[in-house]
Amino acid sequence: GAGVSQTPSNKVTEKGKYVELRCDPISGHTALYWYRQSLGQGPEFLIYFQGTGAADDSGLPNDRFFAVRPEGSVSTLKIQRTERGDSAVYLCASSSLAGERNEQFFGPGTRLTVL
């Protein structure tokens, strides 16, 4: 019955470092999404998983960003060589893929700060 969980809640890193952000979706939800949200903006789509595979990664800004979902549940968003412009709140959402309905439920987010 738990919602989407994300860890860590906050991450401060230095420019050039590597970070991993974790998402645990709602139990039974086969679809998992990553978005990022900058201050004053709506969430921006990054990548969508259906099961273990990335069904749509068109939102990843460049090849420094990569995400995996090896067992079809927990997902990890990986950012290499972080830049100050990567600072944002990274949101994970999940949905049950029931027909045309695509209600996505968000986790609390990870606030990433790149110094």
Added chain:
Amino acid sequence: QKEVEQNSGPLSVPEGAIASLNCTYSDRGSQSFFWYRQYSGKSPELIMSIYSNGDKEDGRFTAQLNKASQYVSLLIRDSQPSDSATYLCAVGAPGSARQLTFGSGTQLTVLP
């Protein structure tokens, strides 16, 4: 460029009034529409989904969809100070794509 446009506000209404939030979208093939509420420092919370033209009511909330005009709205009746938040309109990509495109949100303040 698929776009979702919202008035950024801020929108202020007195307690007990009706708050009206509007959203337009550019992709005519879109089939799913959502309203999320986001309190400051928190993540978006789904409050309404609508898929067909017309009105959908849930408690004090009514979502309205007009696909011909590419327009979605959210009405909040009997507004309460606890409704003060940013309201995000989200539009689902058409076809098999699942991503949501969000507007930048409308900040609502309900004055006691």
